Amino acid sequence: MGQTDEPEGQRALGVLTMEKFSRIEFLAAIASTHVRDGENVFGGTGLPLLAALLAKETHAPNINLISEAGFIDARPVEVPLSVADTRYYYGSSASIGLIETLGFILQGGRIDVGFLGAAQIDEYGNLNTSYIGTYDNPKVKLPGSGGGNDIASSAKRLIIIMTHDKRKFVKKLDYMTSPGHLQGPGSREEWSFVGGGPEVVITDMCQMDFDPETLRIRLKSVHPGYTAQDVLDNVMFDLIVPDDIPTTPLPTAEQIEIMHRLDPKGIYLGKGNE
Amino acid sequence: MGQTDEPEGQRALGVLTMEKFSRIEFLAAIASTHVRDGENVFGGTGLPLLAALLAKETHAPNINLISEAGFIDARPVEVPLSVADTRYYYGSSASIGLIETLGFILQGGRIDVGFLGAAQIDEYGNLNTSYIGTYDNPKVKLPGSGGGNDIASSAKRLIIIMTHDKRKFVKKLDYMTSPGHLQGPGSREEWSFVGGGPEVVITDMCQMDFDPETLRIRLKSVHPGYTAQDVLDNVMFDLIVPDDIPTTPLPTAEQIEIMHRLDPKGIYLGKGNE
Amino acid sequence: MTEPEIEDKRITLAEAAKEVPDGSTLFWGGFGYQRPPIAFSAELARQKKRNLNICTCGSEVDIEIMAGSGVASRFEIAFAAIEALGLSYNMRRRVVEKKIQVEDYSNLAMAMRFLGGALNVPFMPIRSLMATDLERLSRFRDDKKLKVIDCPFTGKKITLVPSLQPDFSIVHVQRIDKSGNAQIDGIVGEDIEGSRCGKKLIVLAEEVIDEKEIRHRPDQTKIPAMYVDHVVITPFGSHPMQVHGYYDYDLEHLMMFHKLTQTEDGWQEYFEHYIMGVEDHFAYLDKVGWDRLMSLRAREPWGY
């Protein structure tokens, strides 16, 4: 919980209407590259889990995958549907509870990298997973923070995964659920957050990181078939665009194959590829 | 820990120099009568445990005996030497830890009665288990609070057991470890203590309770062979002495027999009776 | 030795739900797909309870039942969705209709509020919520939602979340003896703190075990009987979700539930058929079908 994605979540993550499996594969493959070997990783269900497991199967065999429900060093052999899914249990080294994972481990400063999705993001990487519309008259009630606010507050690094829809990349959030870089340099320090804030935003159009001077979002790479202009046309804030924008490398065949091995029933990847 | 008795504790509680077993039996038998059936009882090792077990074997079979180390509803078949002694484990219904017993249960307001010993007591039932002498130049370092301060703060009722030595019944404590009725009426309320404070003080000379008006110590009964004057001669504070002072009833043969069954090795009762 | 009497705290699910007056505040146990007390939410709906305030980190089908049926009008929670399946539509509709007010916290904040309640202290410090709308906006707790203070030791900012001591705690566990000593396998989520923080505790369990079993391995007891007011034996009490070591989630039923709740009509159809249309929990299980239920039973060594 907390890593559940955007309001139309089932498009990206649901099991019901899974048409764009190749985009999911792409997102998971890119996200996996941001996980480093030996790290303590907060993996929820869905894309974060798939990305973390893919990393573990490829370049980062020694990551410690933690689910906020209480599972530590989890090695699921079937993809779980819930952070509390028993599928996380078997093969884990400890199965405890929330005070352990969100309190001792996460707030204790021991999580290297956490994943979050969001319905809206602003140019400092602040996230909304709570309401669309005003707080007094919401148009849509989203899942809420779950552990998201805790993860954004206390994980050393934050990887944000979102489907790319212009309305999500906003100048001002309808509601700020999770802290990114707040109002820019010095903001997080003012509140003594345990964690370092967002490092990268991965969409199905591009990767974005944060300009170290201003802590504002900056284009990092565009996916094959897209240009920097495509991205600029699809955000509502002032995106920093450096001169040279590389193209994001494609997932390898091995990565695709491993992902389908991890999700044989196509729970997350969809069944179209079978 | 915390229920360990006075500095010369081994006279009353130790296993090394156990000569006055009949006084121990007397103290335990009287203390047991203050435990009511069905209560949640914080029993440490030593006299409190013996008293609680005796109560359970006689008039209070449904008490729930809790050791601060983590044992709940303990039913030891041999007398333990430590609050953490494995002898408390077998037959208990739960064995957890300190946050559970001192936090959730005791501070949670669920302990009906706790037992404490002390090296000094003042006329409001405040207790010293820390230092004899001044804080800056102590003559004797006593065990300290252990869980004593917590028990005195949060148990609904407190039973105090002490060997009767005039120097222990003082006008002013050398150090106040555990709160009794503090400075009298209204004092505990001012600090919002969870528990109600001391109810009775049992010594090998008499029983004392607290005058409801002033919350000062009052003579309740004298043990056979002693008079009210004996007690007055053996306290250094102004003891309230009502007109009629009953004599404390003697332990029954059944109580003595049960205690020896509970402590067949004479760990607490001594071996003189064998 | 005088044998203590063993109190039998078992009552029926209907009796347990009757204990809960309208307007009560409830700690709600389980986490995600694991051990939610779904049978209890359905019974609350059948008894037409109203104006409950449900406090939990997050829950899923049970929250949907209580939101959709009008049992609960307030929630103090961190999360409502069916996770991988998507949004919780009943909650979404009721919030937009303003029939439900949600006071938003994070998971850690809620877990700490239960811990504070269990410890009987008025607040707990946490390092989340700060600088966000979770800190700035409140639906109904107003200035009792939280406080950000300057730490008297470090001088730095820290959040204090108010402890919760709800009228009832409701949890669902694997095994219990009749006096209330309960064992939980797998993760505990927030149920240790949650079971201690309520003024009364009702424990649902998959099965009853003998007290001897409890006293043989007391360090396996996760909830001692002294906290427990009522015991309710409810096999498959978390269906269509899962109970570690006992049964897996019923994905087909869950997807059907989720799909139906996309519309008010669909939800009403489910509600009439599976909740109001059955007399009690066992009638619900009959309707689901025992062949289906048996096929969900957990297999070794997986626990699902």
Added chain:
Amino acid sequence: MTEPEIEDKRITLAEAAKEVPDGSTLFWGGFGYQRPPIAFSAELARQKKRNLNICTCGSEVDIEIMAGSGVASRFEIAFAAIEALGLSYNMRRRVVEKKIQVEDYSNLAMAMRFLGGALNVPFMPIRSLMATDLERLSRFRDDKKLKVIDCPFTGKKITLVPSLQPDFSIVHVQRIDKSGNAQIDGIVGEDIEGSRCGKKLIVLAEEVIDEKEIRHRPDQTKIPAMYVDHVVITPFGSHPMQVHGYYDYDLEHLMMFHKLTQTEDGWQEYFEHYIMGVEDHFAYLDKVGWDRLMSLRAREPWGY
């Protein structure tokens, strides 16, 4: 699947003690007679460590060794005695000699300070200590000993105790795998919080078990490997105290120890014979005698 490497964190007791610089602050595990890391205290003495600050609820023989030998000069504790046997004489002498400073707390206060440290928040609220000399007097923490504040929610007085994040946490457990996943049977005392609050964690264990055993029942893991820096296998590491399910206390040795410590000469005799006069923990066990040790082994179903 790329197999992860399993890190072998095992080092010797001597190596582990060498990691602890003079002047370090240590969380000290075990409670009462149960699972105290006595072997570690003896090794610290053999290595002539100085000026350690020992933080624990209370401990007994191990505290006496560290007080008597001059290893520790400060204690933040609630209790020092040998419980049923009586006072801790070494501690008593060293305090009167002013070679040791004790900052006094209650057991709950210390447990909450470790919990606060594990949670990485600066303080925890408790409802003890107030209105006593535990609140009013401080030996060395001064205004960082505790604060009594008016609760911002209720307006009533509440104590805040400062969290502890010591340089090292030292605990002794029953079983561990070589990467550090540890199981504890019986009570946990304050070792859950204590093992999480230190900047480094050294776990002593009675025996090593295979990682497969850990991963077969992960809900039995009390300390996950991710917290653990070093593993030290020390059978009979709590002698003359007890380890639940493994061995009982050695009452004869314990009484001899307690009697000797009544005088400085007696303590020095014990110190020279059983601590400085042996090369390491196994030489100590040899000196105690394996016939004695074997006779202490726990019997079913008692665990002692």
